[in-house]
Amino acid sequence: MSSWPSAQEAKVLGKRVTRLSGVDKVTGRAKYTYDIRLPGLLYGKILRCPYASAKILSVDTSKAEALPGVRAVVVVDENKTCRFVGDEVAAVAATSTDIAEDAIRLIEVEYDIGNYVVDEQTSMKPGAPKVHEDRENVRPGGVNEQGSIDDAFAEAAVTLEATYSTQVQTHMCLETHGHVVEWDGESMTVWASTQAVFGVRGSLADHFELPADQVRVITEHMGGGFGSKFGPGVEGVLAARLAKEAEAPVKLMLDRKEEFLAVGNRPSAIAEIRAAASKDGRLLAMDMKTYGTGGASGGAGFPLPYVYTVNNRRRQHSDVFINAGNARAMRAPGHPQASFIMESMMDELAYELGMDPLEFRRRNDPNEVRQGQYTVGAREIGWHRRNRNPREMKGTLRRGIGMGCGLWGGGGGKGTQARCTIHSDGTVEVVTGTQDLGTGIRTAIAIVAAEGLGLAPEQIHVRIGDSQPGLPSGGSGGSTTTASVTPVIKTAVDKARVQLLQWVAEEMEVEATALTVGDGKIFLADDLSRNLSWKEATSLLGTDMIVTEGEWDSNLRQSGVAGVQFAEVEVDLQTGQIQPIRIVAVQDCGLVVNRLTAESQVYSGVIQGLSWALLEDRIMDPSTGLMINPDMEYYKVTGSLDMPDIQVIMYDTHRKVTGLGEPPVIPTAGAIANAVFNATGLRFRSIPITPDKVLTAYKEANA
Amino acid sequence: MNRYGLKEKIELRINHATHHIEVDVRDTLLDALRDQLGLTGTKRGCDMGECGACTVLMDGKPINSCMLLAVDVMGRNIMTIEGLAQDELHPIQQAFVENGAVQCGFCTPGMILTAKAFLDHCSNPTDDDVRQAISGNLCRCTGYRKIVEAILDAASRLRRGKRHV
Ligand code: FES
Ligand code: FES
Numbered sequence: 001m002s003s004w005p006s007a008q009e010a011k012v013l014g015k016r017v018t019r020l021s022g023v024d025k026v027t028g029r030a031k032y033t034y035d036i037r038l039p040g041l042l043y044g045k046i047l048r049c050p051y052a053s054a055k056i057l058s059v060d061t062s063k064a065e066a067l068p069g070v071r072a073v074v075v076v077d078e079n080k081t082c083r084f085v086g087d088e089v090a091a092v093a094a095t096s097t098d099i100a101e102d103a104i105r106l107i108e109v110e111y112d113i114g115n116y117v118v119d120e121q122t123s124m125k126p127g128a129p130k131v132h133e134d135r136e137n138v139r140p141g142g143v144n145e146q147g148s149i150d151d152a153f154a155e156a157a158v159t160l161e162a163t164y165s166t167q168v169q170t171h172m173c174l175e176t177h178g179h180v181v182e183w184d185g186e187s188m189t190v191w192a193s194t195q196a197v198f199g200v201r202g203s204l205a206d207h208f209e210l211p212a213d214q215v216r217v218i219t220e221h222m223g224g225g226f227g228s229k230f231g232p233g234v235e236g237v238l239a240a241r242l243a244k245e246a247e248a249p250v251k252l253m254l255d256r257k258e259e260f261l262a263v264g265n266r267p268s269a270i271a272e273i274r275a276a277a278s279k280d281g282r283l284l285a286m287d288m289k290t291y292g293t294g295g296a297s298g299g300a301g302f303p304l305p306y307v308y309t310v311n312n313r314r315r316q317h318s319d320v321f322i323n324a325g326n327a328r329a330m331r332a333p334g335h336p337q338a339s340f341i342m343e344s345m346m347d348e349l350a351y352e353l354g355m356d357p358l359e360f361r362r363r364n365d366p367n368e369v370r371q372g373q374y375t376v377g378a379r380e381i382g383w384h385r386r387n388r389n390p391r392e393m394k395g396t397l398r399r400g401i402g403m404g405c406g407l408w409g410g411g412g413g414k415g416t417q418a419r420c421t422i423h424s425d426g427t428v429e430v431v432t433g434t435q436d437l438g439t440g441i442r443t444a445i446a447i448v449a450a451e452g453l454g455l456a457p458e459q460i461h462v463r464i465g466d467s468q469p470g471l472p473s474g475g476s477g478g479s480t481t482t483a484s485v486t487p488v489i490k491t492a493v494d495k496a497r498v499q500l501l502q503w504v505a506e507e508m509e510v511e512a513t514a515l516t517v518g519d520g521k522i523f524l525a526d527d528l529s530r531n532l533s534w535k536e537a538t539s540l541l542g543t544d545m546i547v548t549e550g551e552w553d554s555n556l557r558q559s560g561v562a563g564v565q566f567a568e569v570e571v572d573l574q575t576g577q578i579q580p581i582r583i584v585a586v587q588d589c590g591l592v593v594n595r596l597t598a599e600s601q602v603y604s605g606v607i608q609g610l611s612w613a614l615l616e617d618r619i620m621d622p623s624t625g626l627m628i629n630p631d632m633e634y635y636k637v638t639g640s641l642d643m644p645d646i647q648v649i650m651y652d653t654h655r656k657v658t659g660l661g662e663p664p665v666i667p668t669a670g671a672i673a674n675a676v677f678n679a680t681g682l683r684f685r686s687i688p689i690t691p692d693k694v695l696t697a698y699k700e701a702n703a
Numbered sequence: 704m705n706r707y708g709l710k711e712k713i714e715l716r717i718n719h720a721t722h723h724i725e726v727d728v729r730d731t732l733l734d735a736l737r738d739q740l741g742l743t744g745t746k747r748g749c750d751m752g753e754c755g756a757c758t759v760l761m762d763g764k765p766i767n768s769c770m771l772l773a774v775d776v777m778g779r780n781i782m783t784i785e786g787l788a789q790d791e792l793h794p795i796q797q798a799f800v801e802n803g804a805v806q807c808g809f810c811t812p813g814m815i816l817t818a819k820a821f822l823d824h825c826s827n828p829t830d831d832d833v834r835q836a837i838s839g840n841l842c843r844c845t846g847y848r849k850i851v852e853a854i855l856d857a858a859s860r861l862r863r864g865k866r867h868v
Contacts, residue, residue, distance in 0.1 A: 022800035023792065025808030026815060028744015028784035035743035097734070098727050174748045174756060174809035174843050223746070223809030224843050256749040438807025438844050596803040603846030604806065632753035632841060640834040640847045 001555045002491060004591055004655050005451065011518065013451045016596040019443045020462065021221065021436070030221045033193040034253050036180040042071050042093040044242050044252030045100035046235060047107050048262065049082035049089050052116035052323040052625025053129065056080050056089065056109060063106040064092055069099035072246035073107070074238060082111075083131055083296035084324045085626050086261030088234045093242040093250045116323035118620035120268060120293045123322045131296055131321040138291075139319040147312030152285035156276035158352040164273065164341040165686045166669070168293070168618040169266040170259070171330055172637060175223020177263045178253030179236045181243040187214040188240060192232065193253075195225035196475030197435050201467045203231045204240060219435045219465040226608075227329035228264035230475050235263070260630035264328025265618060267300035268292045269337035277349045281363045285312035286345075292337070293320045294327030302334035306342035307405050308364040323625055324618075329477055332662035335406060336609060336669055343404040343670030344685060347677065351390075357674070358383060358403065370405060373564040373586040373651055377403065380584040380647060381566035391681030396573050399581065402674025403566045406666030410590075410659030411559020412483025414552045416473040420449065420492040421548075422500060424541035426534050428453060430493070431463040434473035434485050439661055440597035441481050447593055448486045452493035453500075454517030455534065479659025482593060483557035486657050492550030499548065503540045504532055558656035561588040563663045565606070567644075567671035571679045573698050576691025578614055578676060580644035583668065588651045590658030595650070602648040602664040609668025611638040613687050711774050717742065718786025726773045733757045735773040736783060744784035744812050748841070755840030758813035759783050765820040765839075784812035787819065794860040795819055795853075804853035806844035814840050818854045826865075828858055 005013060024030035061073040072093040082089065090107055094100040115129035122128055123137045131137055153159060173193075180191040187210075192200045197217045205212040222229070232240075239252035254263065274287040292300030300319045350360035358378055365371060377383075386401040387393055393400075418432035430449045436442045442464055446457035453460075463469070474484055497517060504522045505512035508530065516525045522537045524530040566584040571577070585602050592598045615636035621628045629635045669687055677683050682697045709728045714721060715735065724739050733750070736742040736759070745768055748756030752770040759768045760782040768781075787793045792800070795818050805811050814837060821828070821836035828836070833854045834847070842850065 016803075018800050018803065019805065021808070022805055023796075025805045025811050026784075026792065026796040026799045027788050028742075028812045030808055031743065032746075032809065034747060035737075037738075037741055037743070096727060096738075098729050172843055174746070174754065174807065174841070176748075221808060224807045226843075253747075256751060256753075438809075440806070597806075600803055600806055600845060600849060603848050604844050605846075607846035608843075631751060632749050633751075637841060637843070638847075639841060640837045640851065643834065643847045643851075646846065646848055 002494065002553050004556060011451060012447050012457055014592045014595060017443055017447055017457050017594045019440050019597065020446055020457065021442055032175055032221050032223055033178055033180060033191045033219070034175055036191045036251065038182060038249045040248045042095060042246055042248050042250045043097040043100050044091055044093045044239055044250045045097065045104050046088055046238060046258065047090040047104045048258065049087040050085060051082065051111060051113050052085050052118060053114035054082045054111035055114065056082065057112055058110045059090060060108040061090065063108065064103040067099065067103045067106060069095040070103045071095065071248060072242045074241045074245060076234065086258060086325055088238065091238040091242055093246045116625045118322050118324055118622055118625050120270065120291060120320045120322065122622065123320050131323055137321050141317045143314060143316045145314040149285050149287050149312050149314050152312035153276045155278065156284055157279035158349060159274065159276045160345065160348055160352060161274050162345065162348065162685055163270065164344055165270040166268060166337045166340050167688060168268045169330065169612050169616045170618055170635065171226040171228040171264055172259065173224030173226060173228065176254040176256065176259050177229060177233065177235055179232065179239040180249060180251040181240045182249035183244050186210065189216045189218065191218050192236065193222045194219050194229045195435060195437050195477060196230045197465060197467050198433055198472045199230050199475045200232050200236065204236065207237055208240065213470065217467045222435065222437055225437045226331045227333065227477060230329065230477060233263060256632065257630045260635060261627060262325050264330065265325060266330035267294035267298060267327040269300065269302050269341065271304060271341045273345055275345055275349060277353060281353060281355050281360050283308055283310050283349065283364045286310050288315040290315065291318040291320050293322050295324045296321055296326055298327030300327065302337040304338050304341060306338035307407055308342065308346065309366050324620055331608065331665045332408060335408065335666045336612065339404055339406050339666045340669040340673065340687060344673055347402065347674045348683065367562050369562040369588050369653055370564055373562060373588070376649060376651065377564045377566045377584050377586045380649065381568060381582065383566065387678050390678050393679065393681060397570055398573065398679040399568060399570045400675045400677065400679025401566065401568050402671050402678050403564065404667035404670030404674065406563045406663055408479060408561050408663040408666065409559045410479035410483060410561055410663065412480040412557050412659065416484050416488045416552060417471040418488045418492050418550045419471060419547060420496045422496050422538055422546040424538050424545060426538045427461060428455065428459065429461045429463065430489060431469050431471055432473050432485060432488065433467055433471045434481060435465045435476055437476050439481065439601065440594060441485060443597060444482055444486060444593045445489050448489045449493045452490060452497055455520055479661040479663065481659065483657050483659050484552065486593060487553045487556035488550035490550065490556060491553055492548045495548035496546050499546045500537060504537050507540055556656060558590055558654060558658050561590065561658050561663050563587045563667055565667040565671045567675040569672060569675040569679055571676055571694065573680065576694035578689060578694065580610055580672060582645045584647045584649065585664055586649045586651050587664055588653055589660045591655045592650055592652060593657060598650060598660055599648050601660045603646055605664025606646050606668050607638050607643065609665045610672065613669035613672045613689065615688055617688050713774055713777055715776065715781065716779065717781045718783060728774055730773045731769050732771045732773050732776050733768040736768060742783050742785050746809055746812060748809065755817065756810055756813045758816045758840065760816055760820055763820060763823060765817045784816060787815065794864060795822065795857040798853040798857035798860060802849050802853035802856055804845060804849040810840060810842040814842065814850055818857065822858055822861060826858060826862055828855065830855065
């Protein structure tokens with residue numbers, strides 16, 4: 001059983017370390033999939049269905065094939081039924097993107113256009129157009145029941161009946177989805193913008209019925225995934241088919257519109273809730289009917305009740321299908337939805353009870369970490385400054401304070417293999433098959449290795465993002481990367497150090513256990529003047545080298561993180577604009593490997609949560625079935641001007657690694673909506689809270 | 704007339720070097736930079752003038768290179784991210800690395816060049832000035848805070864640097 005060094009012992013672990021790939025990224029040298037150039041490279045483009053529901057009757061590619069410069073045309077499936085605008089029909093590879101686009105326009109497709117439905121409410125109505133011929137639009141789950149709802153309501157001091165909803169959000173990674181594929185006989189090399197190098201390898205090997213080692217997947221750098229880039233998707237398979245057919249490498253990157261339409265989103269969530277609380281502030285019961293849409297075939301699950309103890313509860317959830325792009329995992333799948341719904345409800349109950357909303361949460365929250373975080377967060381935001389009577393506020397500009405909570409797992413798991421090699425020239429190489437989405441795992445690996453060998457992180461050569469060495473690692477999702485990968489790195493490095501110390505012990509004629517590493521040297525622990533430099537030590541290896549592999553050690557990591565956020569907003573009742581002023585994010589994070597990148601994750605989560613709460617929305621037009629804002633202008637996301645003052649508080653509770661990428665996105669929306677209520681007395685049960693909603697609600701309240 | 708595939712020979716001045724290339728008349732400056740000249744540091748995020756990832760400097764001003772046709776920029780001086788660092792990193796690049804302003808890095812070259820053009824004219828900016836200056840550049844990862852801090856830090860490095868010369 002291994003353990004991490006204490007905060008006092010640690011030299012680089014937990015410090016602020018700039019990322020290893022930083023220089024490559026600021027100079028433009030970092031190569032993303034989009035940047036791969038190969039001799040004879042062709043450019044791919046996908047023809048997508050322009051209708052929300054259409055059966056393909058025939059596809060004629062002859063004119064496209066005849067266009068000079070076109071080298072391959074493939075059809076997804078001649079008998080496909082397209083179920084959303086943007087569904088893949090065919091693809092072309094040509095000598096330039098322009099020609100590929102020209103060729104796409106020359107493909108003649110005959111469709112049998114069907115009826116469609118693009119919103120949950122209509123889809124659930126009897127007689128609604130069916131998204132799938134062989135299935136109902138609503139996939140109902142069973143009823144989950146615990147305790148006695150009726151008894152609980154009978155003893156309740158306050159009850160609430162409300163419907164909360166959250167909208168569809170899209171990932172909007174700055175680098176679009178895409179692949180570059182090059183075949184060599186029956187083997188292929190794939191550069192993929194992916195968060196799962198080995199996942200893409202496995203899927204493509206399956207699809208083309210190849211042994212996995214005949215598919216090499218490389219992701220040196222990638223421009224964001226947020227859950228949408230776990231597999232090759234239809235687009236990756238098409239790229240590989242085109243490359244095979246053309247017998248030339250093909251680059252197929254999606255354009256921005258395709259991103260919005262076809263490669264994932266966070267499903268919507270709607271919850272019709274009856275809730276009851278007792279006079280002394282206990283949440284007694286929740287009766288819930290929930291549903292949501294993950295598009296044409298995606299699920300839309302989310303946890304509820306969330307965070308707080310509810311002994312009496314009943315829930316029935318349904319997934320609703322509509323003619324729109326499918327959901328994919330998105331940063332903390334299900335949790336931001338659950339948090340917004342639950343936190344809004346908690347807030348409403350607290351006000352109904354006339355109880356401090358924070359106190360009401362304290363009484364129902366079984367989590368000790370969060371109990372501590374409440375105190376810290378409330379102090380930092382100045383919780384005492386909140387409005388006691390939100391409905392009586394006056395003036396055009398109104399400020400208020402609200403809060404929200406979250407939880408996540410992030411404990412990682414087995415399945416990563418890693419190798420540490422110490423060469424006689426002093427080079428240390430650490431290799432594993434994980435990938436860096438931008439979170440900074442490359443640097444985290446270097447930190448862990450450097451700590452174990454007494455070196456600086458820059459001295460470690462980290463090789464990741466390539467399946468070729470055959471050292472698998474899981475996809476970077478569920479905030480599992482750090483907790484899955486770093487324990488394996490640590491055990492590999494520890495073994496390598498032990499071996500090196502043996503060599504040094506023989507040379508110095510001391511016991512290996514008497515030696516220690518640090519500052520690029522190997523010391524005799526109780527006589528620091530007796531030491532060898534790292535290079536002197538490794539040169540003892542001569543023609544040998546030290547090669548070790550690590551194992552995952554569950555004792556080095558922990559699952560389960562809690563987070564609390566407090567928000568202060570200013571609402572302009574003349575324009576309907578909500579300006580977040582300040583957000584305090586208190587985030588449980590276990591052992592921080594790199595404080596610089598860990599903080600970045602929290603800022604990032606808060607901004608995405610804010611963006612979802614106030615701006616982002618996939619808007620579907622019921623009369624045409626089109627998404628009407630598939631671009632970065634009308635699909636609004638936070639820009640630099642929307643950014644509030646954000647205070648990040650790393651709440652380290654133990655010295656085991658835990659994932660941090662997702663949890664900070666969870667509490668933000670609830671905290672903001674509750675702050676808006678505290679400012680104005682207007683309750684928004686549906687996000688995004690856009691200016692039109694604010695103005696309408698204000699007008700109604702004053703009518 | 705079908706203008707598909709119509710080509711034109713042009714001369715581009717990029718990072719103080721002159722390039723003679725043949726482009727499709729529909730090619731944007733971004734296409735020419737990335738696909739013809741291999742200057743892939745300039746990123747393509749939307750191709751519609753919305754994200755700023757493709758920002759380059761034209762005669763010192765930041766522009767979205769996806770919004771200009773390559774044939775229209777003849778005679779102009781273009782600077783891409785590859786032309787910014789001389790022997791060592793430019794202070795803005797250094798500040799981005801040290802302040803942790805880079806995550807996935809896809810928005811970074813555009814951000815840095817926008818910051819460069821801005822700091823060329825404003826040596827002592829406030830937090831708000833910086834936020835205004837980069838408001839046309841989207842970042843999905845960082846939450847902007849560390850980017851703003853990096854640019855403020857770069858401004859002070861540049862001021863210090865100036866005093867020495
Ligand atoms: S690629 Fe030019 S602005 Fe987005
Ligand atoms: S760092 Fe990823 S988009 Fe800015």
